[in-house]
Amino acid sequence: MSADPLAPTGKPCAICGKPAVEQFRPFCSQRCKNVDLHRWLSGRYAVPAVEAEEDELGLAEPDEAPPRRRGPLDGA
Known part of the structure; x- marks a missing residue:
């Protein structure tokens, strides 16, 4: 037998404080x-967040960009 989805769960509603309903x-x-x-x-x-410096995360821009690879749509 399944539980009634409209039965109170015993915990208060996060907004108004009435008993929460399973549904x-x-x-x-x-x-x-x-x-x-x-x-x-x-x-x-x-949600509070603390912004980390890019250097701390290892995301700082490298001094030199890696060479660009050419694809078939770049031409000859």
Whole structure:
């Protein structure tokens, strides 16, 4: 027998605090799910990031560019 997808999970909704529903987990409804999506898309939520210097990542531009390979469409 499968669990009811509309049964509360016991954990609170991440938006309004009502019991979350399995179908919309971790939210209680489609509305709360959409509110969360809107917050991400509008930039209200953001994942913090620290920009590393290119040298630290080994991505610095080399002093000389590698020679360009010629392909069949480059001509003779």
